[in-house]
Amino acid sequence: MSLVIEGASLLGEGTTDLYVDDHGMLVDSAPAGAERIDAAGLVALPGLVDLHTHLREPGREDAETILTGSRAAALGGYTAVLAMANTTPVTDTAEAATRVWELGREAGLVHVQPVGAVTRGLGGEELAELGLMHRSRAGVTVFSDDGRCVHDARVMRRGLEYVKAFGGVVSQHSQDPSLAGPAACCHEGELSGRLGLPGWPGIAEEVIVARDVMLARHTSSRVHVAHVSTAGSVDVLRWAKARAERDGTWSVTAEVTPHHLLLTTDLLTGYDPTYKVNPPLRPQDDVDALREALADGTIDAVATDHAPHARHDKEHAFVDAAFGMVGLETALAVVRTALPQLSWPDVARVMSVTPARIAGLADQGRPLTPGSPAHVVLVEPDAALTVDRDASASLSRNNPWHGRSLTSRVVHTVYAGRVTVRDGALVDA
Numbered sequence: 001m002s003l004v005i006e007g008a009s010l011l012g013e014g015t016t017d018l019y020v021d022d023h024g025m026l027v028d029s030a031p032a033g034a035e036r037i038d039a040a041g042l043v044a045l046p047g048l049v050d051l052h053t054h055l056r057e058p059g060r061e062d063a064e065t066i067l068t069g070s071r072a073a074a075l076g077g078y079t080a081v082l083a084m085a086n087t088t089p090v091t092d093t094a095e096a097a098t099r100v101w102e103l104g105r106e107a108g109l110v111h112v113q114p115v116g117a118v119t120r121g122l123g124g125e126e127l128a129e130l131g132l133m134h135r136s137r138a139g140v141t142v143f144s145d146d147g148r149c150v151h152d153a154r155v156m157r158r159g160l161e162y163v164k165a166f167g168g169v170v171s172q173h174s175q176d177p178s179l180a181g182p183a184a185c186c187h188e189g190e191l192s193g194r195l196g197l198p199g200w201p202g203i204a205e206e207v208i209v210a211r212d213v214m215l216a217r218h219t220s221s222r223v224h225v226a227h228v229s230t231a232g233s234v235d236v237l238r239w240a241k242a243r244a245e246r247d248g249t250w251s252v253t254a255e256v257t258p259h260h261l262l263l264t265t266d267l268l269t270g271y272d273p274t275y276k277v278n279p280p281l282r283p284q285d286d287v288d289a290l291r292e293a294l295a296d297g298t299i300d301a302v303a304t305d306h307a308p309h310a311r312h313d314k315e316h317a318f319v320d321a322a323f324g325m326v327g328l329e330t331a332l333a334v335v336r337t338a339l340p341q342l343s344w345p346d347v348a349r350v351m352s353v354t355p356a357r358i359a360g361l362a363d364q365g366r367p368l369t370p371g372s373p374a375h376v377v378l379v380e381p382d383a384a385l386t387v388d389r390d391a392s393a394s395l396s397r398n399n400p401w402h403g404r405s406l407t408s409r410v411v412h413t414v415y416a417g418r419v420t421v422r423d424g425a426l427v428d429a
């Protein structure tokens with residue numbers, strides 16, 4: 001089905017029509033008999049790319065499936081998501097990665113790119129089948145034990161050396177388990193003491209970030225820092241990026257989540273487990289440093305860390321509840337609300353272009369010009385959006401934005417020329 005998107009403002013500038021042929025490619029003139037989408041007043045961006053999504057399939061289809069997570073992604077304006085490896089079984093073989101990739105294709109709403117585990121079973125000891133996962137049909141290039149830190153420096157070094165052979169990258173969940181163990185569930189500070197909650201100090205993240213950039217430098221490889229949450233990590237990244245640029249032989253990239261850009265640790269005073277997340281919400285000083293780092297490019301990308309959980313895992317006393325919050329459907333609005341000064345080209349950079357580059361997805365994050373695949377999101381820039389967790393396409397309801405008012409609304413999403421979301425509603429296959 002060909003398409004004409006009429007009167008969109010490209011990255012917030014001017015007004016343009018976009019033409020899509022029936023192969024799902026942007027072309028330079030209107031195909032005959034094309035379906036029309038009125039995009040007057042809407043900003044057109046390349047489809048969003050999420051470096052960090054938990055889709056829970058296989059194993060926890062009560063919390064999310066590849067189909068329901070793909071629906072949530074499309075509603076959020078995404079055309080590609082990277083599905084984290086901490087499923088049951090873990091994505092640590094070529095077969096497992098290929099299966100996730102196939103289920104994504106069957107769902108057909110976004111490109112689902114599997115992330116491979118760094119270590120077998122996320123055990124932290126033995127490298128997983130990195131090369132076989134890369135050579136599989138899924139073509140895995142991003143590897144992560146997310147949910148756990150690759151805490152053994154020797155294993156991290158070997159992982160970085162291994163992925164270098166094919167231009168892969170290790171995405172690290174930076175949490176030194178000797179400084180923040182499994183019980184640590186709240187930013188360590190005066191408030192955690194008052195609430196009687198085990199603390200997760202910022203230094204537990206920062207020492208791993210510092211170690212990993214040195215390992216990446218030593219191995220001439222690529223490290224990506226998942227969900228950066230502290231000002232101290234930003235300081236390390238600033239130094240490391242300057243150093244990597246001078247050396248020209250290695251690289252470090254980093255992502256921040258929408259929730260770490262807007263929510264602070266004060267929300268924990270009510271012991272509501274909705275706000276329990278890993279890494280934990282931090283104080284305002286950290287939030288300010290993260291915003292500044294995203295705006296100046298020290299942090300490269302926004303990644304949702306969409307972490308759906310079934311009620312029976314989340315609705316517990318704070319210390320016993322699962323870590324994580326959903327985020328695919330609200331990410332763009334949260335970024336716009338947290339950083340209203342960010343230009344549309346910058347929004348496209350941090351939510352589409354750079355994440356696509358980091359993940360090696362050549363078809364995604366492309367300029368909206370003829371010859372590119374038609375992955376497009378159309379946004380109503382100043383709409384006030386009141387979040388209703390029960391209107392979500394996700395199977396889970398652990399939504400920290402419920403009842404909040406955010407700025408910007410995803411109106412239409414086009415994936416490979418196919419309208420997946422029209423007027424804010426899913427167009428299912």
Ligand SMILES: NC(=O)N[C@@H](CC(=O)O)C(=O)O
Pocket residue numbers: 054086146147148173276277278279305307308323324325
């Ligand atoms: N980010 C989260 O709070 N949760 C993640 C894993 C993790 O990083 O703990 C999950 O898989 O639920």
